[in-house]
Amino acid sequence: MIRFGVIGTNWITEKFIQAATEVEGFTLSAVYSRTDEQAKRFAAKFSVEATFTDLKSFVESDEIDAVYIASPNSFHAEQAILCMEHGKHVLCEKPMASNSKEVNDMIYTAKQNNVLLMEALKTTLLPNFKTIQENINRIGKIRRYVASYCQYSSRYDAYKEGKILNAFNPAFSNGSLMDIGVYCVYPLVVLFGKPDTVKANGIVLESGVDGEGSMTLKYSEKDAVISYSKITNSSLPSEIQGEKGNIIIDKIHTPEKVDIKFNDGSVEDITREQEKPSMYYEVKEFIDLIKNGELESQVNTYKNSLVASEIIEDARKQMGIVYPADR
Structure with a gap:
């Protein structure tokens, strides 16, 4: 099982979890939110016990293998880089980041830490x-x-x-x-x-x-x-x-x-x-890549996200x- 933590407790994260539960190998293990009340309320919907309001504690958790990021666009790069520096695979909601420099920084961090980074562009x-x-x-x-x-x-x-x-x-x-x-x-x-x-x-x-x-x-x-x-x-x-x-x-x-x-x-x-x-299909692609030891999608490639x-x-x-x- 690939143990996911989620950053962002909005409607798109709910849709992600609902779709992901149909993918073999997915399990939700942790929720991050800026407030404890919101984190616990969201986690309760999916019977998840581990909640975090401190991002450093979240990325250091040994209960998380991969992170789905659905925070506002301006936070994507910083959060993704921190997650990847702590060995977490990252599925980042579109658009990948605010600008191409941030995307380049994210790709560099993924390569440096031998983790999977993929833009969650479903189409x-x-x-x-x-x-x-x-x-x-x-x-x-x-x-x-x-x-x-x-x-x-x-x-x-x-x-x-x-x-x-x-x-x-x-x-x-x-x-x-x-x-x-x-x-x-x-x-x-x-x-x-x-x-x-x-x-x-x-x-x-x-x-x-x-x-x-x-x-x-x-x-x-x-x-x-x-x-x-x-x-x-x-x-x-x-x-x-x-x-x-x-x-x-x-x-x-x-x-x-x-x-x-x-x-x-x-x-x-x-x-x-x-x-x-x-x-469902983006989650399956992401999980299959992790299971196969691959660090880049051949569809939502680094190059495609950068371009x-x-x-x-x-x-x-x-x-x-x-x-x-x-x-």
């Missing part, structure tokens, strides 16, 4: 992303990638009333691109690597984070168009356009329906059944978004 490990990868050659030379993820945030209502929650607070390295735009960027990087150029535009809110934005990315023989938002909704699908047809993806963040539409008008459904919760971070950082700079972590 690229889902069955329907794998079917995209396996069928992409059937649509000929790829010319364009189009990804859209726009989801109105309930926290924006609070923002408009003058209450700035974490989602719209630059102190936590947050905003639309970091929160959901990454779901458009990371699959692009896994499929096609690093683009030659990035051009970005967006709406920067008074708090200093982006509410929504768009990017055009150029490769030598193709381009990519990405749009994302936390202040509007969109029902547009995403797609990959080739010279012989296009792959239509219902939701880039969690693909559940994938079709190929060929130039002759024929349509083929290449959807695969997703039998487990979406976060995705570099793209996001470049886009932020073009929009004038600077986090305290950047200084």
